[in-house]
Amino acid sequence: MITRRTVLTALAAGVTATAATGCRGDSADSPEGAGRLIARNLQAGTPSKGPVTGAASDKAFAQITKGLGKRPSISLVSISRSANQGAEIAHLRYTWDLGSDEKWEYEVEAPLVKAGERWTTQWAPTLVHPDLAADDELRLSTGTGNRGEILDRDGQALVTGRPVAVIGIDKGTLDEARFDSSARALASALGLAPECIRQDRRRVRPPRPSSRPSPFAVTT
Numbered sequence: 001m002i003t004r005r006t007v008l009t010a011l012a013a014g015v016t017a018t019a020a021t022g023c024r025g026d027s028a029d030s031p032e033g034a035g036r037l038i039a040r041n042l043q044a045g046t047p048s049k050g051p052v053t054g055a056a057s058d059k060a061f062a063q064i065t066k067g068l069g070k071r072p073s074i075s076l077v078s079i080s081r082s083a084n085q086g087a088e089i090a091h092l093r094y095t096w097d098l099g100s101d102e103k104w105e106y107e108v109e110a111p112l113v114k115a116g117e118r119w120t121t122q123w124a125p126t127l128v129h130p131d132l133a134a135d136d137e138l139r140l141s142t143g144t145g146n147r148g149e150i151l152d153r154d155g156q157a158l159v160t161g162r163p164v165a166v167i168g169i170d171k172g173t174l175d176e177a178r179f180d181s182s183a184r185a186l187a188s189a190l191g192l193a194p195e196c197i198r199q200d201r202r203r204v205r206p207p208r209p210s211s212r213p214s215p216f217a218v219t220t
Contacts, residue, residue: 031112034119035076035090038110038127042092043074047123054123064128067139072096077107088112088119094129098140106130169197 028034028051041049045065047057065072077091090110098104108130110121125132132138150159167189169182183197 028118028120031079031088031090031119032076034112034121035079035092035110038090038121039074039076039092042127043072045071047127051118051120052123052127053120057123060123060125061128064125064132064137067137068096069140070097079112082111084111084113086114090121092127 028037034051037049037051038047041047041052042061045058045061047061073095075093075095077093080089080091082089088111090112091107092110093105093107096104106129108127110127112119112121114120121127125134125136129138146161149157149161152158167186169179169186171179174182180194184194186192187194187197
């Protein structure tokens, strides 16, 4: 006959066993547990909480990542055997949320060695990104991409980028009395007859006065 006290004791024992198992899974006494701890403490910005060894790892992590202005999401992907005898490798995945539904994802490797009963890894910038060296930092910047080429079926460019120079006379910043001399200077630079510039002047409506200097004004 099972009494109420016996049932409660069994349930309590089950809860204790479950809690102990959960704690063991996040301890550094196995490569998997060490990998999860490394990922969790890197994500929190406190790699020194272990099992990462090395001085000033928290400060170094903050210095490397401050240019991104946010924290990454880091998870353990897998554990693999290292070429070094008795060592393992924890593969960690970083995910940075850059905003506007843009994410940056990559993986890093954390070499694990056993020290006593614990698995540890040595702090290095490569725990943050595989291409980082000492004194490197991560920065986020945005820019406008170049326009792509349009190719025909043979791969020849129909529309492509090329350097463009703009030269002319900004009559809004040029005295009327100096137009003829400026037209001659412009015509000489372009290999044209001065009459061509004068004809264009007659076809173009006088511009509105402008106080903004133009980098393309030709003066003599």
